[in-house]
Amino acid sequence: LTVSTVSTHPIDGQKPGTSGLRKKTKVFMENNYLNNFVQSTFDALPAKDLIGGTLVVSGDGRYFNKEAIQIIIKMAVASGVDRIWVGQNGLLSTPAISAVIREREGGAVAFGAFILTASHNPGGIHEDFGIKYNCENGGPAPEKVTDEIYHNTKAITSYKIAHDFPHVDVTRVGATAVKSDDGSRTVVVEVFDAAEDHVDLLKTIFDFKAIKSLISREDFSFVYDCMSGVQGPYARRVFIEELGAPESSLINAVPLEDFGGHHADPNLTYATELTHIMGVDAKGMPIHGQSHKVPSFGAACDGDADRNMILGSRFFVTPSDSLAVIAANANVIPFFRKKGGLRGVARSMPTSGAVDLVAKKLGISLFEVPTGWKFFGNLMDSKEVYGKEDYTPFICGEESFGTGSNHIREKDGMWAVLSWLSILAAKNTPGQPLVGVEDIVVNHWKTYGRNYYCRYDYEGVDKVAAEKMMAAMASAKKAGETLNGFTVKFNDEFTYHDPVDGSISRNQGIRFIFTDGSRIIFRLSGTGVAGATIRMYIEKYEPATGNLAQSAAEALRPLIDAGLALSALQSYTGRSEPTVIT
Ligand code: VG1
Ligand code: CO
Numbered sequence: 001l002t003v004s005t006v007s008t009h010p011i012d013g014q015k016p017g018t019s020g021l022r023k024k025t026k027v028f029m030e031n032n033y034l035n036n037f038v039q040s041t042f043d044a045l046p047a048k049d050l051i052g053g054t055l056v057v058s059g060d061g062r063y064f065n066k067e068a069i070q071i072i073i074k075m076a077v078a079s080g081v082d083r084i085w086v087g088q089n090g091l092l093s094t095p096a097i098s099a100v101i102r103e104r105e106g107g108a109v110a111f112g113a114f115i116l117t118a119s120h121n122p123g124g125i126h127e128d129f130g131i132k133y134n135c136e137n138g139g140p141a142p143e144k145v146t147d148e149i150y151h152n153t154k155a156i157t158s159y160k161i162a163h164d165f166p167h168v169d170v171t172r173v174g175a176t177a178v179k180s181d182d183g184s185r186t187v188v189v190e191v192f193d194a195a196e197d198h199v200d201l202l203k204t205i206f207d208f209k210a211i212k213s214l215i216s217r218e219d220f221s222f223v224y225d226c227m228s229g230v231q232g233p234y235a236r237r238v239f240i241e242e243l244g245a246p247e248s249s250l251i252n253a254v255p256l257e258d259f260g261g262h263h264a265d266p267n268l269t270y271a272t273e274l275t276h277i278m279g280v281d282a283k284g285m286p287i288h289g290q291s292h293k294v295p296s297f298g299a300a301c302d303g304d305a306d307r308n309m310i311l312g313s314r315f316f317v318t319p320s321d322s323l324a325v326i327a328a329n330a331n332v333i334p335f336f337r338k339k340g341g342l343r344g345v346a347r348s349m350p351t352s353g354a355v356d357l358v359a360k361k362l363g364i365s366l367f368e369v370p371t372g373w374k375f376f377g378n379l380m381d382s383k384e385v386y387g388k389e390d391y392t393p394f395i396c397g398e399e400s401f402g403t404g405s406n407h408i409r410e411k412d413g414m415w416a417v418l419s420w421l422s423i424l425a426a427k428n429t430p431g432q433p434l435v436g437v438e439d440i441v442v443n444h445w446k447t448y449g450r451n452y453y454c455r456y457d458y459e460g461v462d463k464v465a466a467e468k469m470m471a472a473m474a475s476a477k478k479a480g481e482t483l484n485g486f487t488v489k490f491n492d493e494f495t496y497h498d499p500v501d502g503s504i505s506r507n508q509g510i511r512f513i514f515t516d517g518s519r520i521i522f523r524l525s526g527t528g529v530a531g532a533t534i535r536m537y538i539e540k541y542e543p544a545t546g547n548l549a550q551s552a553a554e555a556l557r558p559l560i561d562a563g564l565a566l567s568a569l570q571s572y573t574g575r576s577e578p579t580v581i582t
Contacts, residue, residue, distance in 0.1 A: 001077060001162050001164070001165065001178065001180040001181070001185065001187065002162065002163070002164050003077075003078040003160050003161070003162055004078075004160070004161055004162075004163055005158045005159075005160055006032075006035075006158060006159055006160075006161060007157060007158045008032045008035065008036055008039075008156060008157065008158055008159055009156075009157075010036070010153060010154050010155060010156050011031065011032075011033060011036055011153065014033075014036065014037055014040070014149075014150060014153035014154075015146075015150045015153075016132070016133075016141075016146040016149060016150065017526035017527050017528075018371060018372040018525070018526035018527050019119060019130075019132055019140065019372060019373070019526075019527055020115070020117075020118075020130050020131055020132025020133070020140070021037055021130060021131050021132070022118045022119075022121060022128055022129070022130035022527060022528075022529050023128070023129065023130070023529050024126075024127070024128060024129070024529055024530075025062075025063055025064050025123070025124065025125050025126070025127060025128060025129040026125065026126070027129075028064060028068070028129040028131075029064060029067075029129075032159070034068055034071055034072075034131065035071065035075065035159045035161070036153055036156050036159065037131060037149070037153060038071070038072055038075050038114070038131075038159070039075065039079075039152075039156060039158075039159035039160065040149050040150075040152035040153040040156055041114075041133050041149050041152075042075070042076075042079045043152045043156075044145055044148040044149045044151075044152055045111070045112070047080070049111040049112070049136075050079050050080045050081055050111070051080040051081075052080065052081075052082045053080075053081050053082065053083070053110075053111045054081070054082070054083040054084070054085060054109050054110040054111065055076050055081045055083070055084050055085070055110060055111065055112060055113065055114070056084075056085045056086075056092070056097055056100055056101060056110050056112070056113035056114070057069050057072045057073065057076070057084060057085070057086055057113065057114045057116075058085075058086055058087040058090055058091060058092035058097060058113075058115070058116065058194070059090060059091070059092070059115060059116025059117050059230075059304075060091070060093065060094075060115075060116065060117040060119075060123075060229055060230040060255075060303045060304040060305070061089070061090065061091050061229070061230050061255040061256070061257060062116075062117065062118065062123030062124070062127075062128075062129065062257055062258070062259070062303065063123050063124050063125050063127070063129070063257040063258060064116075064125075064129050065090050065091075065116050065257070066090050066170065068116050068129075068131070069086060069090045069116065069168075069170060070167055070168065071161075072114055073086075073165065073168060073189060074161045074162045074163065074165045075159065075160065075161050075162075077162040077165050077178075077187050078160035078161050078162040079160055081187075082185065082186070082187055082188065083187070083188050083189075083190065084187075084188070084189045084190070085100065085104070085110060085190050085192065086168070086170050086189060086190070086191050086192075087100075087191075087192065087193075087194035088170065088171070088172075088173055088191055088192065088193055088194050089170060089171055089194070089255075090116075090170045091194045091230050091233065091255060092115075092194050092230070093194075093198070093230045093231060093234060093304055093305035093306070093413075093414075094115055094117060094119075094304040094305060094306040094410050094411075095198060095305060095306055095404070095408055095410045095411070095412035095413065095414065095415065096194060096195070096197065096198035096234065096305075097113045097115050097134060097138075097410070098134065098138035098139065098408035098409050098410040098412075099138070099197045099198040099201045099407075099408050100113070100197045100198075101113055101134065101136065101137075101138040102137070102138040102408060102409070103197050103200070103201055104197050108136070110136070111135075111136050112133060112134055112135050112136055112141075113133070113134045114131055114132070114133060115131070115132045115133075115134060115304070116129070116130070116131055117130050117131075117132065117230075117303060117304040118130030118303070118527075118529075119302055119303055119304050119306070119307070119527065120263065120264055120265035120266075120270075120302035120303055120304075120307060121263075121303070121527070121529065122258070122259065122261075122262070122263050122264070123257060123258050123259050123264075123303065124257065124258035124259075124261070127258065128529050133145070133146075133149070134409075134410075137377060137381055137409050138408055138409040138410070139373065139374060139376075139377030139380075139381075139409025139410065140372070140373055140374040140377070140409075140410070141374070142374055142377070142378070142503075143374070143503065143505065144503070165178060165187070166178065168189045168191070169191075170191050172191060173191050173192055173193060174190075174191060175188050175189065175190045175191075176188070176189045176191075194233055194234075195233055195234050195237045198234060198414070199234065199237050199238060199242070201407060201408070202238065202414060202415065202418060203242070204335070205333065205334065205335040205407055205415070205418075206333060206334065206335070206418045206419075206422055207333075207334050207422065207425070208242055208243065210422065210425040210426070211243055211418065211421045211422060211425050212242075212243050212244060213425065213430070214421060214424055214425040214428060215239075215243055215244065215245050215421075216244070217428070217430075217434065219296070219433075219434045220296050220297070220424075220434060221249070221293075221295040221296055221297075222245070222249055222295050222296060222297035222298060222299070222421075223248075223249055223250075223251060223274060223277050223278070223295050223297075223298045223299075224239065224249060224250050224251070224253075224298075224299050224300070224301075224417065225251050225252055225266070225271060225273060225274040225298070225299070225300040225301075226250065226251070226252050226253045226255075226300075226301060226305075227252050227259060227260075227262065227264040227265075227266065227271065227300055227301060227302065227303070228252045228254065228255060228256040228259040228260040228262065228264060229255060229259055229264040229301065229302060229303035229304065229305060230255050230303065230304055230305050231253075231301045231305035231413060231414070232250070232252070232253035232254050232255050233253075233255070234305065234414055235250050235253055235414070236250065236253060238414065238418075251273065251274070252273070259303055264302050264303035265302055265303075265307075266299075266300035266301055266302055266307050266308060266309035266401050266413075267309060267401060267580070267582045268280070268281075268282050268283070268284055268309075268316065268581070268582060269282060269580045269581065269582065270580075271300040271309055274298050274299075274300045274309075274311070275298075275311070275316075276290075277292070277294070277295065277298065278294060278295065278298040278311040278312075278313065278314065278315075279294040279313065279314035280311055280314060280315065280316050282581075283551065283552070283553050283581070284316035284318075284551075284552065285316075285551055286314035286315065287314065288314070294313045294314060295313065296312065296313050296434060296436055296437070297311070297312060297313075297420070297421070297424065297436075297437060298310075298311035298312075299311065299413075299416075299417045299420070301413035301414070301417075302401070302413070305413045305414065306373075306402060306404075306410055306411040306412060306413055307400070307401040307402055307411065307413055308322075308401055308402075308403060308413040308414075308416035308417055309401055310322050310416065310417070310420050310437065311437070312436050312437025312438045312441070313436055313437070313438070314438075315436075315437055315438040315441070317437060317441055318352070318399075318453050318454075318552070319351070319397065319398065319399050319400065319401045319402070319403065320347075320351050320352035320354050320355070320397075320399050320451060320453050320539075321352075321354055321441060321444070321451070321453075322397070322403060322416065322420070323345075323347060323351065323354070323355045323395070323396075323397035323403055324352075324354035324355040324357070324358050324444065324448070324451075325423065325440060325441060325444050326395060326397075326403060326416070326419045326420070326423070327342060327345050327355050327358045327359070327362075327395050328358045328361075328362075328444060328447075328448075329423045329426070329440075330342040330393070330395060332422050332423055332425075332426035333419060333422050335393070335405070335407065336393045336405075339392075339393045340393070341362075341393065342362065342364055342393045342394070342395060343364055343365065343392050343393050343394065344359075344364055344365040344366070344367065344379070344392065344393075344394045344395075345358065345359050345364065345365070345366055345367070345394070345395050345396065346366070346367035346368070346369055346376055346379055346394070346395075346396040346397075347366075347367075347368060347369075347396065347397055347398065347399075348368075348369055348370065348371045348372070348375075348397075348398040348399065348400075349368050349369065349370060349371065349494050349496075349508060349509055349511070349521065350371060350398075350399055350455075350509060350521045350523065350535070350537040351397060351398050351399040352399065352451040352453040352539045353451055353517075353519075353539065353541065354448065354450075354451040354453075355397070357448040357449065358448065361448070367379055367396075367499075368496075369496055370494065370496045370505050370508035370509070371398065371400075371508065371509070371523065371526075372526070373398075373402065373404075373409075373410055373411055375496065375498070375505075376396045376404075376409075377409045378498055378500040378501060379394070379396075379499075379500060380392070380394050380396075380406040380409065381409075381500075382499075382500040392406065393405070393406065394406040397411070398411070399453065399455060399537065399582075400455075400582075401582075403415070403416040403419070404416070420437070423440060424436075424437070424440070427439075427440060442548070445544065445548045446544055446548070447544060448544065449541060449542055449543040449544045449546070449548075450541075450542045450544075450546075450548045451539055451540070451541050451542075452539065452540045452541075452542060452550070452552050452555040452556050453537075453538065453539050453540075453552065453556075454537075454538050454552050454553070454556055454560075454581060454582065455535060455536065455537050455538070455581070455582045456535070456536040456538070456560070456578035456580075456581055457525075457533055457534070457535050457578055457579055457580040457581075457582070458533065458534040458535075458536075458569070458573060458575050458578050458579060459528070459531075459533045459579040459580065460528075460530060460531045460532075460533070460579070461531055461532050461533070461534055461573045461575060462531060462532070462573065463531055463532040465572045465573050465574075466524055466531075466532035466534050466572070466573065467524070467532070468572060469534070469567055469568065469569065469572040469573070470510060470522065470524060472568070472572075473491075473510045473522060473566070473567055474493050474510055476491065476566075477491070478491045478512060478566065479491065483561075483562040483565055483566065484558040484559070484561055484562045484565075485558060486514045486515075486516070486518055486558070486559060486562050487514060487515045487516075488512055488513070488514055488515075489513050489514055489515045490513055491510065491511060491512045491513070492510075492511055493506070493507055493508070493509070493510055493511070494508040494509045494510075494511055495507075495508065496508055508523075509521050509522060509523040510522045510523070512563075512566060516540075516541070517541050518539060518540045518541065518559055519537070519538075519539045520536065520537070520538055520539075520559065520562065520563040520566065521535075521536070521537040522534065522535070522536055522537075522563075522567060523535045523537075534569065534573070536560075536563050536564075536567070536569070536578075538556050538559050538560055538563060540555060540556055540559050542555070
């Protein structure tokens with residue numbers, strides 16, 4: 001175990017974004033790019049964690065995953081880590097890594113994890129790679145840690161590596177122990193079944209028996225699209241082995257290094273194989289007259305399996321509605337019931353206010369946080385906010401197809417799917433006609449009203465132009481102005497005051513709030529790798545007594561036009577159409 005110190009130079013642009021550092025794969029493969037970031041992360045951690053500690057390293061299986069794992073193992077050994085945990089084949093989904101940190105060997109064993117993923121970004125040598133550090137609570141490193149990492153990347157002069165540490169065969173479950181020459185230290189790399197910790201945890205949360213009887217109904221069928229990402233092995237374990245579903249219910253369930261050349265992104269633009277099967281078009285509207293039988297339930301996940309899209313037969317559920325429906329029905333899930341019911345919900349700022357209405361009705365706390373899962377973690381871990389332990393039943397979500405709870409500290413695609421199946425199981429009685437996803441959502445709207453919602457993404461726009469557009473909006477005073485019948489109540493830049501640690505996060509998106517409660521939000525993405533991505537989020541509330549049956553496109557058209565006018569997006573960017581609509 002000889003430790004070499006290799007000299008290096010700071011590399012520009014290693015600032016972690018919304019969810020880790022993402023760049024072109026080739027960038028990661030060259031010039032110590034990965035090594036610099038890994039060393040900068042180790043240098044941001046307390047020595048007492050590293051020395052003799054346990055670290056998790058795995059990823060979503062994209063191109064360069066396997067090589068990166070070997071490099072990180074050698075670097076971890078050089079920095080004093082004595083145990084390294086790796087999922088079989090180097091695979092662990094983002095939620096599974098969170099579960100491994102929190103649950104494996106009783107929990108509180110690993111001090112952190114490197115997750116090798118660029119999530120839903122395409123994979124392959126010409127596409128994207130990413131790395132993210134998660135802390136001992138199982139959640140993404142908070143801003144104070146990522147700021148420190150970034151600071152270190154700007155000053156780094158060398159990194160440490162144990163070049164002679166043997167290559168670890170990650171295809172086989174088992175432990176490799178390596179003793180130092182002087183016998184003072186033994187390093188163990190343990191390769192384990194990637195699904196066991198997460199699936200064991202899910203079994204304590206959900207009533208698998210109830211879901212199994214739903215799945216066995218003759219009039220019920222479902223399709224889960226794993227989009228050739230890391231979810232395949234988990235889906236197989238849960239749906240085929242535990243729940244007895246037919247093989248045909250899983251598609252694209254073998255992880256591929258390039259996700260089959262697709263965007264492993266569960267939305268109406270990219271998950272088209274599934275939307276076609278489910279009879280839903282690119283706008284989320286029903287397609288009639290297809291020759292195949294449309295299943296009752298459909299779902300998809302992204303490359304690292306933390307996102308989810310939920311569909312009924314010819315019916316699309318917006319992620320914001322999905323969050324609200326799960327929160328409203330949380331009591332059908334044993335995890336929540338056992339702990340005295342849901343006590344809090346949270347959403348990211350651009351996510352629709354549908355869940356706010358549920359929180360109000362249930363009389364529970366609601367938190368509005370900036371985009372990115374790391375902000376939810378503080379709330380879930382806090383005893384101060386509730387005066388309770390961190391297992392306080394809590395549900396959170398984002399409009400970007402992310403939903404989860406305090407069972408882990410990441411969003412969890414499988415959790416969302418099992419939540420929906422639990423709700424369906426609870427709403428159905430054997431022998432009675434099937435109550436489907438659409439029935440549940442429409443009934444929800446009839447109780448709470450409907451938050452019409454959509455997001456426009458303008459990808460790969462000129463960065464300078466995008467920043468100019470945002471700056472102009474940030475300084476504009478629009479209160480009192482009326483556009484297309486909508487009067488601006490106020491506009492501002494969202495600033496988050498974390499109620500737990502008092503930290504302040506500024507510039508978290510530009511908001512236009514209208515007198516009728518409608519909202520238009522603008523943000524620049526923090527996960528892209530080239531140019532800038534502008535996101536425009538549009539929301540309009542329709543009360544339960546109003547017109548609940550419009551298409552989102554139709555209901556939101558005047559507000560979308562107002563947003564385009566307020567931002568002058570076309571004149572800044574030259575774009576007349578978004579790249580993606582969700
Ligand atoms: C996007 C989403 C955000 C999500 C993040 C990571 O960030 O908008 O809601 O948390 O991706 O998701 P941004 O900054 O590009 O808008 V994932 O599935 O990449 O871990
Ligand atoms: Co993801």
